[in-house]
Structure formats: structure tokens, C-alpha cells
Amino acid sequence: MGRSQAVLVDITKCVGCESCVVACRLYNDLKPGPRAGGEAKPDGPAELAPDRWTVVQSFRVEKDGSRVRRFVKRQCFHCLDPACASACFAKALQKTPEGPVVYNEKLCVGCRYCMIACPFEVLRYEWDKPFPRVLKCQMCLARIANDQMPACVSACPTGALTFGDRDKIIAEARQRQYSRPDLYVSQIYGLTEAGGTSWLYLSDVPFERLGFPTGVPERPLPEYTWAVLRWTPHLFVGWGALLAVMYLYNRRRAVAHSEEEMYAPVDAEE
């Protein structure tokens, strides 16, 4: 195992410039529709999409009796023990030693178990494509492997995003909380949620008011295999059947095969 990298999002430092969003789009060659600029940035539901792996949501909330506006950058949390990966029998989603949970479209069979499994509802499906993929933030694994920051982090002008070893990132978050106890709420979101994540958040407003899912179990979700198990009885006779099929699948996967094109990546052009 290499060093597990993480990003700290300090919500108190975000000015909503969306540089991170543009950096993500540039680096990952995503092509969203034009933003007319006329429409107001909605509070809350600027949503992730197959071609928008990160968004900055805007919330107007009460804080100490007055109205404040907060911006929340959202993307995949890159769980330490990702439910999506454990739900994926095709191993299309994998946690890498560097930290990112990445998606390999060549392995994906399109079953979308992962989408149900993810406690943060991050994964997005290309509903409108003939061979849809399940897309999400990849935490710029290639950049991280090359000793660079994820694209969004390197573009953030305010220091709202900090990249580094997860241990150091946690220490940094604690340090900030310690030096400004008047400012931050005591929680570090992502420290324990879903067994811990590689994206951690600091805030001065309780997280539930900023649309963060509450009640995400603290134990790593794969321990429950909750989402998968919920469905398995209907799909197969039981867990054993799933394992059997997975065994079969894993063996077959080693064999090169001519139908590969069927699940080859769909070109970006529509």
C-alpha cells in the first residue's frame, strides 16, 4: 500500500468561483452544455451529472441568527472502504492504494449495483447513451500518481481545497478547529462516515444544513454489504449463488475475447 492521499474541503474558505468545476471539466475533457449565465445558481441542487463530476452548491442558511451563504463543493468522497466497489462484482470500481476510487469502463457491465450501494448518491449513469457508463470523480488518479494535486485542488484560488496524506490532512483539519474554535463546528465530515473517506470537510455551519447526508453509518458499508444484500435474494437464491457467479465471472474474465467492443468506452461525440 502506498500513501493514501486525501483532500480537505474547508467550506469557510470557498467563495463559489467554480474554478474547481472548470478545472475538472478541462482536465477530464467533459463537455457540459453552455451555461447561459442568465439563470440563478440554485440553492442546493446543482447536481452531479455524467459530464459534471463536481459541482459547487450554494446554500443560504441561518447562522447565529443571521442569514449566510455557503458554497459546498461536491464530488465522490472516495471512501476508504467503498460500498460501490464492494457492490461491483465486475471490479469496475476499485479503491487504489493512492486513495482514489476509480472506475474502469472496460470492466463495467452496467448493472448499477454501485449506484444503489453508494451512501452519498454520487454515481451518475449515462441514461442517454447506447452503452452507458457510470461516471464520477476519479480524483485525478493519473495526476496523483504523478505527484500532482487533483485538477480541482490545484485551481482553487482561496485555499479551500488542501491535498496531502490523509493523516496529515486530518491533523491539519484538527489544527484549524483548534485554532478557531469560535468558527468551526466540531465535526470533520468524512472522518468516520461510511468508515472514513478520502475527502474530508470542515464547516462553520452544521453539515446537515448544507445537504450532507446524515445517518451514514460509521462502520464501513461493505461490512453490511447492505445494498447488495438487499437485492441479492431476488436476483439469485442467495449470497452463495452470487459468489458462485462471481467465481465463474472472475475466471472467465481472464480469457481474452472478441466481444470486448460491446463494452468498449463510448466516444464522447454524440
Add this chain to the structure above:
Amino acid sequence: MEARTNAMDPEKRELTRRSFLKMVAGSGLLLGLSGLLGGCMEDKSPAYVGGKGWLPYQYDLPGHLPAQVRGRVPIDPDNPSLSRDDQKCVLCGQCLEVCQSVQSVYGYYGLPVIDETICIHCGQCSLFCPTGAIRERDHTQEVLAALADESKFVVVQTAPATRVSLGEEFGLPPGAWVEGQQVAALRKLGFDAVLDTNFAADLTVMEEATELIKRIKGEAKRPLPQFTSCSPGWVKFCEYFYPELLPHLSSCKSPQQMLGALVKTYYAGRRGVDPGNIVSVSVMPCTAKKFEARRPEMNASAKYWQRQDLRDVDVVLTTRELARILKEKQIDLAALPEEQYDQLMGEKTGGAVIFGATGGVMEAAVRTAYFFITGEDPPASFLNLTPVRGLAGVKEAAVEMPGVGTLRVAVCHGMANGRKVLEAVRRKETPWHFVEFMACPGGCIGGGGQPRTAVPPTDALRAQRIAALYRADASLGKRSSYENAELAALYQGFLKHPMSELAEELLHTRYYSRADKLRPLSLAG
């Protein structure tokens, strides 16, 4: 928002969830199994989606190093002056650079933000953006719709500075004087009246010089130095960062708003037009004027007529937007014959013309103040107040006013320069009586709505536009605002005298602290 997919539609998603079982048990499972039995994937290494694009080179640095130039300014979708096309942005950082270093806005407030994105709407970012991602909020359609509406009486006013820059959009050199062609072009577009903001600039001088003298004599109970108030970006800057200095601000509205208020009162009365039928348009070098026109208090005509539905200025176009309309209508500005402004509010003096340059307001005000104090025409040194001309960031001058003594003035442009002056005033270290502030470098000729003749704009470009204004000033017979005959008629027949009750109602305003919108950082910090 065509990128929205079913995945975000809660209903569809519900549906999907419910039908998920069915789907997986049916075709989905088959699909899955067939892929599975096919064993089609031999690629086990993390060869994933993403990383096929690029980033500007400044972002390709080791993960533990801090980047220098990065990111961009925040621009809210409801910013009244500016919009940004995210598809064009390349994260070059130029907008942030000008906002921080030249305007001292970005980075000069503490985080977290309170509840709004701090912006003075100066539009300098739109002049620096190399890709054109940031531009003025487009209001051309509103103007075209008004022009197409037979029932509307559409009035337009043009700022002092657009006549030395509009030509650049049509291939003329920077500073080309196109005043007459601009008037002709606006008539061709179908405006019912073409008025000159310069008329209101002369009016501003009359009011502002009167106010200055009252302050100096202690009649106004307002502190010295007096600050000019015609640059709306500057005014908002002061409201944000130096609210305790607001009493220094002249209560005069900007020429745009003065003319707007008069169009729907004085002009409407004299021309016999229902003010409710007037659409008041202005052509400005400035993006902050779009914000200014929307300030809630800018509805003097509504108060005057006791009608709630009136705004003094309905639509503000930048120089670039006017050029776009003309090009769309295939009107070649450079080929048009010169025409004159309409009468009643179309006359100007040299003092008004130079409003477009940094130092111009000051020089014009000093000329008229001399006349007010001495009753005589100002001497040559007042007509060429060279110390306040030019592109130095902060300029000072001292002139002898008979009966008053030495009048000390200062001029600054670009809010980073403004900040230095303001800090000195805050420390009560300044000898000045009157200070001119312009948000944009070079004054209005360098305004955020001006043609992108050089990106980013250079001092050479600014100097050419400024030179054209001073040439025009020198060539005019009347150079001081009090000589404007139409203005004299306005006072005689309507306002009575500067700072009269009616003048206060229509031409003056109040300012509001916006300190609760940000946490200011000190200059030292």
C-alpha cells in the same frame, strides 16, 4: 442546462429504483450475464475514464507546492453587470489578477463570505479575460424590443467616453472622435431622442462645485475632503470597505442618473410625453452603470410623479453592446455623416467632455468653483490643470482660489490606488479639500464596458483615448460648465438654482453602508 439527465429527475429515479429489480432480473441481468460469460475485460489495471484533457501549465506542479497564479473571480449568476460563459474559461487567472491587484476587491475581505459575492461591477475582469468568457450582461434585446415597440418613446444618452472608443469596434484607431457618427447611428437605429450625458456632466459639476463650496464654508455640515460620486464602482467600493467615510462622498448622483431623472421629469414635461411611455436607455463605457441604474433609490421620477412604475434609467448598454447592435444591423459607423445631439439636453462644454478621463471631473469642478467664488472666468491655469492629468495612480494639485486660499485636490483611479488615498483620509493625514475617485484605470475611457482593443488594456491605449478628450476640450468655445446655455435654461425654468429643493430631490442621493456584507481586511493585513 441540457446536461441534466434523468438521473437527477427524482421521479424518474424513483421509477428506476422501483423497476430496478425487474430490470436486473430481466434484460439487465441477461446483459450482465452475457458480458460476464463473454469475459470481455482483460484490462485489470486502473485504466479509467478521465484525464484525457489538459490544464494550463501553471497547475502542473508537485502536490506539495503552492501555486501562484490560479483560479478566477467568483461571478454570481445574478450579477447585474457581468456574466461568464464557463465553456470559454481556461482558468488563466487574469480576471483574478486584475480584481486583486488593480481593484483590490478579491482577497480584501475575510472569509467565510457572509451572504453575497463581493463585486463592485467595474468589469475590469471582462477587459482582461483573454477568451471573452467574462462579458457584460447582455441587454441588447431589451433595447431592440423597445425600439420595435411603436408605442414607446425611446430616449438614449451617450456617456462622455464612448465617443472616443466606439470607433475602435469599426476599425478606427484608438481615440478616434466619433461623436457625430454615434449620434447618426443611434438615429438610424430608431431612437426617438438622442441626448448627451455630457449635458448632465455639466449639471453634475454645477451641483458638485456648489456642494464643495458649502462644505468649505462649513454650511453643509459635512466633512472635507469631499469625494466625487460619479463612478458607481467606486461608490460601491466605498460602501463595502470604507463605510465610515461615506459622509465624505458628494451627494450628487452620477451624470447618467441625473439625466435619467430629468428625462422622465423635465424632458417629458417640455416635450409633452407621458413619462410612463418613455424607455430611458444609456450607452456607457461602464458595466457598473448597469448595477447603478438598478439601485432601488434611483427612481426620482417615480417619486416626482407619484407613480411607482418608473425607473430613471431603464436599460444600460455598454460601448461593446452598442457596437454589437450596430454590426447586427449592418450599420457601418465609420461611414456615417456626423449629426448633432437633440436640443434641450444635448449641449456640452469642454468641462463635461473631460469627465471621461481620470482627473477630468476634478478639473471641470475646479473651473466652475472658481467662477462661483470669484464671479469671474477662470484663468488659463485652471483651464489646463495639468497636474491632475495623465496616468499616474495618485495625482495632486494646489490652486489659489481668491477669497478662499489654497484649494488642494487629489485624483486617483483604480481602486488599489483609491485604497491608499482612503487609508490616508482615514488616518486624517490629508490636506485635501476635494478628491476624485474613478474605479477604472484611466477613468471611464478605460471602463469595463469599453471595446477590447488591447487585451489586457494598455496605458498606451488609455492615453490615446484621453488625448482625444483633451483635444476636444481645447477646441470647444465653452470650456466651463456654467457656460452651458441649455443648462442655464434648465435652472431658470425648472430647478431654480444648484442644490435647490427640487435639485436635491432629483439629482442627489444617499449612500448605504454595505459593511455587513463583508469582513474587511486592513491594508496592512
